[in-house]
Amino acid sequence: MKFAYRFSNLLGTVYRCGNLNFTCDGNSLISPVGNRVTVFDLKNNKSDTLPLATRYNIKCVGLSPDGRLAIIVDEGGDALLVSLVCRSVLHHFHFKGAVHSVAFSPDGRKFVVTKGNGAQLYHAPGRRREFNAFVLDKTYFGPYDETTCIDWTDDSKCFVVGSKDMSTWVFGAERWDNLIYYALGGHRDAIVACFFEADSLDVYTLSQDGALCVWQCDTPPAGLRLKAPSGWRADLQRREGDEDEEDNEEEERAVRGKAAPAAEEQQGKVRYSRLAKYFFNKEGDFNNLTAAAYHKKVHLLVTGFASGMFHLHELPEFNLIHSLSISDQRVASVAINSSGDWIAFGCSGLGQLLVWEWQSESYVLKQQGHFNSMVSLAYSPDGQYIVTGGDDGKVKVWNTLSGFCFITFTEHSSGVTGVTFTATGYVIVTSSMDGTVRAFDLHRYRNFRTFTSPRPTQFSCVAVDTSGEVVAAGAQDSFEIFIWSMQTGRLLDVLSGHEGPISGLCFNPTKSVLASASWDRTVRLWDMADSWRTTETLALTSDALAVTFRPDGAELAVATLNSQITFWDPENAVQTGSIEGRHDLKSGRKELDKITAKHSAKGKAFTALCYSADGQSVLAGGRSKFVCIYHVREQILRKRFEISGNLSLDAMEEFLNRRKMTEFGNLALIDQDAAEEAGVAIPLPGVKKGDMSSRHFKPEIRVTSLRFSPTGRCWAATTTEGLLIYSLDARMLFDPFELDTSVTPARVRAALRQRDFTRAILMAFRLNERKLLQEALESVPWDEVEVVSSSLPDLYVEKVLEFLASSLEVSHHLEFYLVWAQKLLMAHGQKLKARAGTLLPAVQFLQKSIQRHFDGLSKLCDWNRYSLRFALAVSQQRGLKRASEAPGSEEEADGSDEDDESLHLLGAGPGDADGLRP
Incomplete structure (x- = not known):
């Protein structure tokens, strides 16, 4: 149970690609982030990433009308049937081709998938378990190019499909006599979106060049007639009836046969006519329509463009309501909630997600991740906040409870290389390649200190001592360490001695000693209290990449370029152990590598290192998809976590894919997106439109920074996917403690009835079931809490503190649990000081819960x-x-x-x- 960490949440990435969906109540937004799905609860201000992942980046998401099921399709055509109630995968399916869009019918009985130049109609999975949840009903052909969009009528009788061949096709979901298919033209570019009018067969079609066509149907939905069965279907229907019913049916069929020609002459086939054609006001030539959404009840049309603008129109009059710009990047997806009040926009270029209330013209949600990859992270001392720094020069602070970023600092003009909190938790210190070290105040949200060097230099790392008064930063080009005073902002000293770039800095948590790691194969210890002199120099066998102190300051861990982790005694400058981690990294093979993954791993090493909250384990990660936890004393691998299985990233596969090899070389050398930019062909060289340097590339999976939470309940990693949070999942595990056959739930409840509360609590903790623990603790009268807490053995005090901290996060009995915590700490305070190192995570977890309520x-x-x-x-x-x-x-x-x-x-x-x- 100690290392039962499971994926908990994904921060830092709010939208990557694909379509956005509102839930049926309109209060939550479903956004695809890479190969995962995040649900943003807009009412309760929370974000939650589902614990499931696809093999490639998600291409489209289809949501059932009742909001219980979702079909998630990735770029490779693999589909997951997901239950949003129990947050689990119900079925796997492969569509054998790239899928562009998927849409459920309003009655929830069927769904349509656009694949290639056709549309496939499937029976929607029911609530009973089936061997094959996806049953193909019919395949519709008609377009000559790829299909792009789908929409259903309100009665689920017909659906419309748009295509890149500038045509729109209306198909019947049943065997209608007067409507099999109908093709609509009139556009000069690919169809981006098509919509039915409410309770009608009238259609709106929008093309990429910004044109809107309004099509009127001469037949209402009630005028669709079912086709009479013929052939074996008629024979089967005839056998199922009785002989008397057969005679009546024959007479009726004869009468209908005589009247059929007259009825066809009167009613005829379904026909469409174009009522109007409108054009959007375009600013510039390169402003194509990229996304659209239509709300049938409010008659609101929202369109997004490649320039970042969006328009709101009222149909069918085409009255302009709003015309605003959200960014300079293309709007990739648009969605409207069920009430028509909130509009969601997704920009894949910036990784931006916006929810806008158009009536009050205000933002409901405005989130954006780091434009480039994250580089570093740090936990606040109480574990409530996480600060991240990225290559885009931004510093973002995230709330671990809600998962949202609540402040972004943009003062840095270049990439951020290091971030850290002071001991108070209200000041953030960052280093950057722009030659500045800045301090930010979380009370007033401002940059109140800027530290610079006498001559311009690039800072690669930063550290702050436990008092928060001394700031140290390492230089990448001058090989020096600069020391400033936080109070005055003055440069105190410049530490020289290293012969290579400084790769890491770390202050001893208990003493005024600074450890600096460098590429010159040394780690130097500097005494802050004795004129900044070097106390020890630790010689390494390879370049040092990361350095960190144990929480009690009695041990030092260093990660080197030869994939080793060495442990040192800083007092005596003696190496106490080492771990060989080359085989545990298991780095993948890149697409363009000419060597195998096994040989490629020889050049990889751990670049991020941190101790666990209790100091018994060390967490390591690098240019690999694995994060390893090692036991320090035994020097063995305890557990390995695979942070991503997304094959859309590079360096994920272990073996060479022979299907991508041709006689002319690797197919990965061919840039498939080189001739297109956002679906628009780049002009020939010499013209001014288009970016000639824009090319397609696959980012490489890697871990840039790791940190354990001070509470010990979770750890975070900045990766190519985003900021991943792994937390302890104790709900699914049975982890007894000193259990024997005499301890049962019945015995615990019997002790509670006899008012022997101490024995009941001890037996409940030995069973270690949460509901039983809660029942035992809450059965104690509040005036007897002091007596019961003082009678608990020292071994159970830590477990009671952890349970109180976890209960304070969810329970409404705030005063009762606060009384328990106070009496427990007052009764065992002196004894707990002797075990302060091991009890520190539990106490910080309790402090975090109390601080949140405060x-x-x-x-x-x-x-x-x-x-x-x-x-x-x-x-x-x-x-x-x-x-x-x-x-x-x-x-x-x-x-x-x-x-x-x-x-x-x-x-x-x-x-x-x-x-x-x-």
């Missing part, structure tokens, strides 16, 4: 206090005004009404006005 309650109390002050001020002002005026019954009545109205706006009733009036 922040929420303090904000609520402040709001109430300010509201009461405002109410009193308004009341005093009204009283002074009435005293200055002549007395009169009408004026007094008016004044009391105004007081009641002002208090009513604050949430107080008219009866509360007298109590607040001085």
Whole structure:
């Protein structure tokens, strides 16, 4: 259970590619992020990534009308049937080709998939378990090029499909007599979107060149007639009926046969006619329409363009409501929620996700990840926040509870190389390649200190001592370490001695000692209290890439270029052990590599290193898809985590793919997207439109930074996919503690009935079942908590603290658990000091839970206090005004009404006005 870490959440990446979907209630947004899916709860301000992944990047997501099922299709054509209720995969399916879009019918019985130049109609999976959840009903052909979009009628009788051949096809989902298919033309570019009007067969089609065609159908949906069965279907239907029913059916069929020609002449086939054709106001030639969404009840059309603009129109009159720009990148996807109030936009170029309320013209959600890859991360001391720095020069702070970024600092003009928190948790210190080290305040959200060197240099790492007064940064080009004072901002000293770039800095948590790792195969220890002199120089066998101290400061770990992790005693400068990690990295083979993955791993090494919260294990990662946890004392591999299985990234496969090898070389050398940019052909050289340097590339999977949470409950890694959070999942594990046959749940409840609370709690912790633990602790009367907590053995105190911390996050019994924590710490405080190192993660976990409640309650109390002050001020002002005026019954009545109205706006009733009036 100690290392039962499971994937918990994905931060830093809010949108990658694919289509956006709102849930049926309209309060949550489903966004594909690489090969995973994130659900953004817009009402509760939370984001959650589903614990499932596809083999390639997700291409499209289809959501069932009831919101229970989702079909997720990746770029390779593999599909996952996912239950959004239990958050698990129900079925795997392969469509044997690239799928562009998928859409469920409004009744939820069928869904359509556009693949190649056709559309496939499938029976939707039911609630009962089936051997094959996807049953193909019919395949529709008609377009001559790839199909792009789908839309259904409200009664699920027909669907419309758009294509790149500039045509739109209306197909019948059933065997209709007067509608088999109907082709619509009139466009001069590929169809981007097509929509049915509400309760009608009228169609809107939009093409890439910004044209909208309105098509009117001469037949209502109720006018569609089912085709009479013929051949073996008619014989089968005839056998199922009785003889009397057969005679009646024959007579009726004869009558219908005589009347059929007349009915066909009267009704005829379904026909369409174009009512109007509109053009969007385009700014510039390179402003193609890229995405669109239509809300049938509100008649609202939202269109996104390649320039980052979006338009809101009212149909069918085509009245312009809004025309705004969200960025300078193309809008890749647009979605509207069920009520028509919120509009979601996704920009794949910036990794940006926006939810806009168009009536109030305000943002509901505005999130954007790092434009380039993340480089470094750091946990706050209480574990509530994570700060990340990226190659784009941005510093972002994330809330671990909600998963959202709440502040972004953009003062750096180049890539950020290191980030760290001070001991207070309210100051962030960052280093950058722009030659500055900056300090940011989380109270006022500003850059209050900027540290620079006498001559321009590039900083590769940064560290802050435990007091928060000394800031150190290592230079990449001058091989020096610069020391500043946080209080004054002055440069205190420049430490020289290294003969290579500084790769890592770390302060001893208990002493004023700085450890610096360099490419010159040494690690130097600098004494901050003794004139910045070098106390020891640790000689290594290879270049040092990362260095870190154990939480108690008694051990030092160094990762080197030869894939080794060496452990040192900083007091005596003696090596205490080493771990060979070359075989545990298992780096993959790149597409263009001419050597195998086994030989490629010889040049790989761990580049990120950190100790666990208890100091017994070390977490290591590098240019590989694996993160390893090693036991320090035993020097063995405890567990290995595969952070990604996305084959859309490079260096993922272990063997050479012979299908990509031809007599002319590797197919990966051919840039498939070199002739296209966002679906538009790049002009010939010499013209000004288009970016000639834009080429397609596959990012390589790698881990750039690792950190354990101070609470020990989770760890985070900055990777090519984003910021991955792995947390302990104790719900699925049975992990007993000193269990024997005499300990059963019945015995625990019997002890509770006998009011032997101490014995019941001890037996419950030995079974280690959460519900039983909660029952045992909450059965203790509050006035007996002090007696019970003082009688607990020392071995169980840490377990009780961890349970209290985890319960405070979800329980409503806040005061009861706070009393438990207070009495437990007061009774065992002196004994706990001897084991401060091992108990530190549990105490910090408890502090994080209490601090979160404190922040929420303090904000609520402040709001109430300010509201009461405002109410009193308004009341005093009204009283002074009435005293200055002549007395009169009408004026007094008016004044009391105004007081009641002002208090009513604050949430107080008219009866509360007298109590607040001085």
